[in-house]
Amino acid sequence: MTIQEAARRSGLSAHTLRYYERIGLIHSVGRDGSGHRDYVETDIRWLAFLTKLRSTGMPIADMCRYAELRRMGEHTFAERQALLERHRERVRARIAELTEDLQVLDHKIATYGGRA
Amino acid sequence: MTIQEAARRSGLSAHTLRYYERIGLIHSVGRDGSGHRDYVETDIRWLAFLTKLRSTGMPIADMCRYAELRRMGEHTFAERQALLERHRERVRARIAELTEDLQVLDHKIATYGGRA
């Protein structure tokens, strides 16, 4: 699969795909005869997972750490899981924070006409 | 109230308070005899509101627009309210997105030991 197809399927730009590879987020993408990147299905699944992590606000640095652990093999499962659990807590906290702030916003909108 | 006190009470740094003033987010803070900023209670309340907007992910540019409308007086109430309503929709959407992603994360963590 070409970089353009991978871009379309992952929702990332070709620029970003190259960038992710450069920083080690996605490792050893195959090349075809002309040296062009040739993505496979597992790359797309990995990109989908990375995209989930990003969209939940995980910093690139943490994603790199996760990718590194993944490359190191199965004995890093526990650490990877711990990393995801810490992240899950952050996401939960963020949802809680946003939910609270939403109520403040609701109140502000409802009482408009009072002071700004 | 000095800039340090305002910083402490708003949770923003003195640097950020000056920056916010420079870009027009907080207008005409009073000065004392030596030209030092002298914040009052209404400034603190306004900063608290700004902080809410920021923490819910409103871009600085939109906050500036809101601040500008506020300076223009009461006839901008409707537009301000509309701006807040649009923002509220974005916050709701973000909460929904995070909540969905959280489930994916939960699943990933629960089934760990399967494929990474």
Added chain:
DNA sequence: CTCTCCCTTGGAGTGCGCTCTAAGTCAAAT
């Protein structure tokens, strides 16, 4: 008077996450 300390300003620098450019390669189409 000098030292210390916090304040002022304009402007430069930082970190993050991309995003784009330049220079060059290769393959298919005309």
Added chain:
DNA sequence: ATTTGACTTAGAGCGCACTCCAAGGGAGAG
């Protein structure tokens, strides 16, 4: 044979939201 267009790399640039710096200005303590 040439043109077109998508690809490659290393590296530069950008937008956002700060964050810090340099140079200078009082005010109070010793």
